[in-house]
Amino acid sequence: MRPVPWRPPLWLGARVRRAVGAGAAVAAAALVCGWPYWRAEPAAAAVTLACCGGFAVAGGLLAAGRLGRRTGRAFVVAAAAWAATWSAAWNAGAAPVVSVFAQSVFFVAIGVGVLLYPGGRLEGPAARIWTAAAVTVMVGGQAVLCAVSRPRWNGFAATAAWPAVRPDQEVFHAVQRGLTAVTAALACALVVILVARLPRIGRLDRTLTVPVAATVAVGVTGALVIQGSLIGAGVDLDDVMRVYLVQGVFATTVPLAFLGTALRSRLAELTVAERMQRLADPVSVENVRAALRSVLGDDSLDLLLWTDGGYVDVTGRRADDAPAGVPGRWRHEVRTSAGEPLATVDVAVALRDHEPLVEAALVAGGRALETARLEAVAQGNLERAREAQERLVRVQVAERERLAADLQRSAQQRLRALEVMLAELESAAGDTDAREQARTCRRELAEAVAELGDLARGVHPAILADAGLAPAMELVAARTAVPVRLDLPSRRFPQEIESTLYFALCEALANAVKHARAGLIELSVRDGAGGIAAEVRDDGVGGATTTPQGGLAGLTDRVRALRGRVTVDSPPGEGTTLTILLPAPGDRAGG
Incomplete structure (x- = not known):
């Protein structure tokens, strides 16, 4: 029987094995470099090698x-x-110099690594300036410190190789104190840069950055405090080794914090399916979008669903399906198992760094997205019907205006010309009966002209087209049998909105006069960011209800054709308040 070859467990993949190998190599290097010190300090060796690895x-x-x-x-x-x-433990040759410069590289690499997270680039001028300053201070400052000192002033053997240029103990201590102060300022600046990022990054990155910033603040502060113990005379190698040990322990908290955030991000990917299922129940387009916003931590996320060869938003309206997005935005597409487009999410560009989480959320919500797409198809059909209805309203308004103009320009002008001719005939007739007959015809003709004018105004009042809603309603209010108090804006609205509001408000006034037995009617129209609100309030008997064949039903149909709504508040004995809400012109498709 052939032996079964050993296979590593799933958690011990190639990436983990490479990371463990790197840790073992670094720990071995630390063991070799510090061997003279470790022989006498096995406990310190165990702690350091564990932290270093x-x-x-x-x-x-x-x-x-x-x-x-x-x-x-x-x-x-x-x-x-x-x-x-x-390597300072060897305390001979170039080992001490290598040690102090390696310490500088150690701190610079930690700071740069922190600033590179998570996008892998130095974001903004502050991060780049900090990096340049850190290299200058930590490496250049250490070079100056070596140039003005001797090895024994730094705790090393006097025979060690040292790049001293002009040793001066007073200058050395001054540079040492100054370098420590500048290093502390750099540490504070690093924390400030991390905190300043928080308002500009997404909620997901913020939850990962806050613990890292806190860890950096604690770790760097601890390392600097212990570094200050080396300032002054009488420092020996044991003091230097103890400082290195404590600094290393403090510094180890930084990568562990980053590793914790990475594990937290991975855990979010693994639990996203359960969260999506829970948040999207019951399934609807709005619930799926809300679930994605919660899981991905982006309240500005927009969901676009593929239907009939293009994308629609959650309201069923056609959306721009071009992949090139707006600056600061990123679009990610998900496809069905057959490779067909299913949906696209439009998110903040910061989520590009969390593409696996975005992909996991979309895959987990696949069935919900399929259901939502069916709803979006129905919503899209309804949206197209509404758009067609809006176009019909605009055509009807234009046709009303044309018909009213034709009646006034053509029929009324001819009838008035005929009236003038009858007046001339009346004056020229010598027979009394003929003059009386001509006078009667002229009077009947004048009444017909007046009735035709009323008909033209009913089809589409000329004052509405020429002067707008406010003057037209002022004329209607003046003819109403009940006093009407008006509060109207002077601005003009699009033609279909003015026409819809005019006829709806006329119908509301007629209902108030006819059924409410009101003593006073208040009519107002307000234009705001949320749309146009018109209100008709009377002090009548109240108790108004909407019936399928009633006047309020016809009024409601007019308003709904433009995506508006009508509400009626009419408690018995307390009057009636009728409110008409129309979306702003820019909020309506095709508006």
Whole structure:
């Protein structure tokens, strides 16, 4: 029987093995570099090697993951520099110089790694300026410190190789104190940069950045406090080694915090299916969009569903299906198992760094999206019917205006010309009976002209087309049998809105006069960001109801044709308030 070859468990994949290998290599390097010190301090050796190796493993895992790859690489470099820092334990040759510069590289690499998270680039001028300043201060400042000092002033053997140029102990202590102060300022600036990012990043990145910023503040502060113990005379190698040990422990919290955020992000991907199912129940287009907004932490997320060869939004209206988005936005498409377009989410561009989570949310909501698409198809059909109804209203308004103009220009003008001819005939007739007959015909003709004028005004009042809603309603109010108090805007509205409001308000006034037995009617029209609101309030008997064949039903149909709505508040004995709400012209499709 052939032996079964050993296979690593699923959790020990190639990425994890590479990260563990990097950690082992760095720990081995730290063991070699600090061997003279570790022989006498086994406990310190165990702590340092565990922290040093863990630092490299955390960096390796970040570098192998989807989020924070460059941050992980920077942490691996920092771990290697930390291992080299322990070469000071040999206290001979160039080892002390290598140690102090490796310590500088260690801190710079940590800071740069923090700033690179999560997008892998230095965001904004502040991050780039900080990086340049950190390299200048940490590396250049260390070079100046070496140039004005001797090795024994730094706790090393006097025989160690040291790049001293002009040693001066007073200058050395002054530079040492100044360098410590500037380093503290850099640490504070790093925390400020991280905190300043919070308002500009998405909710998802914010939940990951806050614990990292807190950890950086604590870790860097602890490292700087212990570094201050090396300022002054009488420092020996044991003091330097103890400082390195404590600084390393504090610094290890930083990659562990980043590793924790990466694991948290991965956990969010694994639990997204359950969250989507719970939040999208019962399934509807709005609920699916709300679930995606909650899971992805983006309240501006918009959901576009594929129907009939194009995308529609949650209201069923056609949307721009071009992949090129607005600056600051990112569109991600999901397809069915057959490869056909299903949906697209329009999200903040920061979510591009969390594409696996976006993909997991869309895949988890696949069935809900299919159901939502069916609803979107129905909504789209309804939307097209509404658009057709709006176009019909505009055509009807234009036709009414044309018919009224034709009646006034053509028929009325001819009848008035005939009236003039009858007047001349009346004056020229010598017979009394003939004059009386002509006078009677002229009077009947004048009444017919007046009736034709009333008909033309009923079809579409000329004053409405020429002067607008306010003057037209003032004329109607003046002819109403009950006093009407008006509050109307002077601005003009689109033709179909003015016509719809005019006839709806005339119908409301007629109902108030005919049925409410009102003593006073108040009519107002207000134009705001949310749309146009018209209100007719009377002090009549109240108790008004909407019946299928009643006047209020016809009024409601007029308003609904423009996506508006009508509400009636009519408690018995307390009068009636009728409110008409129309969307703003820019909020209506085709408006």
